[in-house]
Amino acid sequence: MLPQVEISVVIPFYDVDSMNIAWHGSYIKYLEDARCALLNEIGYNYKDMSESGYAWPVTAIKVKYIQPALFMQEIKVRAALAEYENRIKIKYILTDNMGGIIAKAETTQMCVKIATRETLFFSPKVFLDKLERYR
Amino acid sequence: MLPQVEISVVIPFYDVDSMNIAWHGSYIKYLEDARCALLNEIGYNYKDMSESGYAWPVTAIKVKYIQPALFMQEIKVRAALAEYENRIKIKYILTDNMGGIIAKAETTQMCVKIATRETLFFSPKVFLDKLERYR
Amino acid sequence: MLPQVEISVVIPFYDVDSMNIAWHGSYIKYLEDARCALLNEIGYNYKDMSESGYAWPVTAIKVKYIQPALFMQEIKVRAALAEYENRIKIKYILTDNMGGIIAKAETTQMCVKIATRETLFFSPKVFLDKLERYR
Amino acid sequence: MLPQVEISVVIPFYDVDSMNIAWHGSYIKYLEDARCALLNEIGYNYKDMSESGYAWPVTAIKVKYIQPALFMQEIKVRAALAEYENRIKIKYILTDNMGGIIAKAETTQMCVKIATRETLFFSPKVFLDKLERYR
Secondary structure, three states, X not given: OOOEEEEEEEOOHHHEXXXXXXXXXXXXXXXXXXXXXXXXXXXXXXXXXXXXXXXOOEEEEEEEEOOOOEOOOEEEEEEEEEEOOOOEEEEEEEEOOOOXXXXXXXXXXXXXXXXXXXXXXXXXXXXXXXXXXXX | OOOEEEEEXXXXXXXXXXXXXXXXXXXXXXXXXXXXXXXXXXXXXXXXXXXXXXXXXXXXXXXXXXXXXXXXXXXXXXXXXXXXXXOEEEEEEEEOOOOOEEEEEEEEEOEEEOOOOXXXXXXXXXXXXXXXXXX | OOOEEEXXXXXXXXXEOOOOEEOHHHHHHHHHHHHHHHHHHHOOOHHHHHHOOEEXXXXXXXEEEOOOOXXXXXXXXXXXXXXXXXXXXXXXXXXXXXXXXXXXXXXXXXXXXXXXXXXXXXXXXXXXXXXXXXX | OOOEEEEEEEOOHHHEOOOOEEOHHHHHHHHHHHHHHHXXXXXXXXXXXXXXXXXXXXXXXXXXXXXXXXXXXXXXXXEEEEEOOOOEEEEEEEEOOOOOEEEEEEEEEOEEEOOOOEEEOOOOHHHHHHHHHHO
């Protein structure tokens, strides 16, 4: 099974808007927090990536907002690797403590060879090797 | 023709990441800046919305990142109203000064009656009236 | 002894600047995270404040930056209540895992009665009562 | 006379908190916007700095908040160079459109030689030369 992780976020004051709910743009941070936790779990975080000679810029992001997240509310962000052969696609579900869905999201990252700035259309071996143990 | 506007953004230092390019999450602010300019142009900005008894939370967001935006680079963000009858859908194109595409995006907003917290599936008259002069 | 708390922050990617260190403005969030933890500990957090009829806006902030905090570095933020009779003054020390000082800071908050918008020059009883057990 | 500049900021939705006023931490961005405009005016912006072999990290920041800045309010941020011989000290005044003071602030930046990471206690000639025409 492909790797997945779940993190907790307590909505901080500096993220809420005049409705006292998390501003929709703040979710991009929660996704990144979960994505970094997932990449840590895989053993291929942002530092590992650049040490391996590759950068993985985010090339697409989609978020569907189902219900608001309130100031001080604890939410869960689950991140699951969905594709890895040609790019990294991660799917996210944000839920409240009762399992009610707050948002769903998806990010895509392409692999760029740092030395040549060339985009790869197949994931490099260093990343695929890290996923060996999940298959 | 449906309304559209274009704004300029100079990528500030606080938005750039360790690559010296705008962090992908910062684009959500640029979209909001352009959206607010578009709603001002229509005469139905966030203040007008809440004074009219309605809130229009963002319910979906999509961004495709084509090329990076560099620190201090001036970019253009064009926002065009794409749907208005049942919800607000706005399409965005971010370009560099040569017209090269930096990103494309889309946001969807649903109308919520503040008093009853009920979601409307048709845009209220107050908003449609504002669009009269564009048709 | 007056209350104090310590929290951990792992510097996230979205907070780092082109030097790969936390942008100096991001520290304001870490201070707020620590301050909210301290106020939780006291039993008088932002929700309790507004339910008690008072708001406590930040009226002054000072930060001294001693050494940078790196991407993914875990830092500690200690917040200690320093004054409470007439206003809330909190002092902060940010340290690395070896105890090396990263920054020092101080925030001041004044009490405003929400109903009348009047500034109080003595802390209200509801807050002083919460501090009873620390004296 | 030492250089000074004034910029305009319209408080964006993503900066306001649950009171519908700019979150106090957002001011650090407005200060940076004004500081960058001042450094542009001097002809020694962040790019010029690093091209000259020096970085100028912010080592201290102080803000006094006098009155709130509201969502969509246009404010002015005036930045004036206050010291330059040994470090850069800039003083800021944020005002509303009637000249009423919203906040006062001060930032200090030390000069670091990038190649050696050594802190300089006298400003380098490249910067002093840029100030020649103001004296």
